[in-house]
Amino acid sequence: MPSIEQRGWAERLSCEISAAWAIAKKDMRIYYLKPNIIVSGIFFPLFMFLAFALGKNTPPGTLIPGLISITLLFSASSIEPVSIPIERRVKTFERLLAAPISLNSLVSGESLSGFLYSLGIACMPLAVGIFIFSTPIVHVPALVISMILTAFCFATLGTLFAAYPTENVGEVISILNTVRLPLIFISGVFIPISAMPQIGQSIALISPLTYGNDMIEYAYTGKSLFSPLLDIAALIIFILIFQITANYLYKKFNE
């Protein structure tokens, strides 16, 4: 086997990608069926949605974009805040920190499992919309892009919060919920941003869910607050911010 320094950049990149994929596969095998992940990733967004949507005088099919948005938010950010504190406790996280991979690959690998989990879970409300309520999708490519970017954005957010150096899952989830729960109220999921007071509209601009939800709405209705390109750009910027901050925090907390 050639040593790492003898390998070209393309091969090194391939090594990093395969290591990130190995981390994601490991998480899928271990954590996808853990009860707290299922509660946090599936039941929590569903019941949260029902609590706000039931009793509203709107056709159920029109609620599908909002349900997809909050499903992506909760499911994507539910894996790492559980898996990483557990792995710190049983010392398997040390194995990842000492492996010959960059911190970027470690963070990406961790986020990848949340991302794939989230896409899988979000297919449920998508299928309910298509097969039960016959909710039309106006722009399929926009829906695919928005789901991919939103899922990856919140998976990275989950990895970022899991950087908090604790072995206690509850501690990370509590801190994360102080951010996740307000997001669903300020991002146009339940209350349209245009109907919010001025301060609410300003705060909505700093929520990644605003842009994800806006683009999903666009995919379903053809109408959106911002242009889809702006939504895409904003989500990419959030992903970069979360990824860079996560890299920094994992490095800092392990010194």
Place this chain on the structure above:
Amino acid sequence: MQAIEVSHLTKKFGSLTALNNISFSVGEGETFGFLGPNGAGKTTTIRILTGVSRPGSGTASIFGHDIEHDKIAARQSMGIVSENSNVYDDLTAWQNMMFSAELYHVGRKEREEKATELLKKFELYDRRDDKAHGFSKGMKRRLTLAMGLVNSPRLLFLDEPTSGLDVQSNLIIRDVVSELVLEGVTVFLTTHNIEEANVMCDRVAIINKGNIVAIDAPEALKKTIQSVQSIEVSFDHNSANQLDELSHLPMVNEAQKAGDKFKLYTEDPSELIDAVVDYAQMNKLKIVSIATLGPSLEDVFIRLTGLQRGGEGIHAID
């Protein structure tokens, strides 16, 4: 080229100095023991050498690769077996091996061959499809070691490899490590089992309170404290106050009971043997065995770290 080169390494946690300007090197193919009481700085050193933690100042390199600036290349040549058997309980033995190999960029065919070889060597092949949570402590330890070897490392970090293990696992691990040494693998070993270090290591470093207080071959270290000699004696029957009586014999500096034997520390073994024979005759005891012993590595360790012996082992003074 040295396998490990450490130069003026310092690490502080707030006001606590965990490592105080330590320097040492480990040659390629050497088995190097790193001994010290709890909190001495062993884990901090390993964390820095494996690139998990950053030094405050100083440098460390692995086969010429600076661990801070050329981390990935340095880590590629290492195998790490941590003190905790950090296997994934929810994965099978085979999945654990595959995951570890993928992290170290081992190709598919090579990792399958290596995993098969190692699982057979560690007597886990028949359990390869079982999840690790059903494994005994010894089996998990063997799996941890197998995972650490899946990338065929040139340098193996072994943190307390046999601590608290059953005899079978202990023997398998020691045999495998001996084989690795014959193959030229460099081994960096930390252990509380000083006899293990004495038997396995070419050289040992003793670290205490962040400072390296001695570094040499075990036999060379023992020569530095020739004044600590002892005789070991056993009688045909023992009584409750025998230890106390023996400790009051002339020339005895310290007495210990170990099973059916008494270990009497002295600076003059020949005088003490006479005194022990007289004591046996006076108390109508038969001497079953008697031997003079030179200083052990444990004696060196105790002398240099300022620890003191208790009834069942070594205890820190502070």
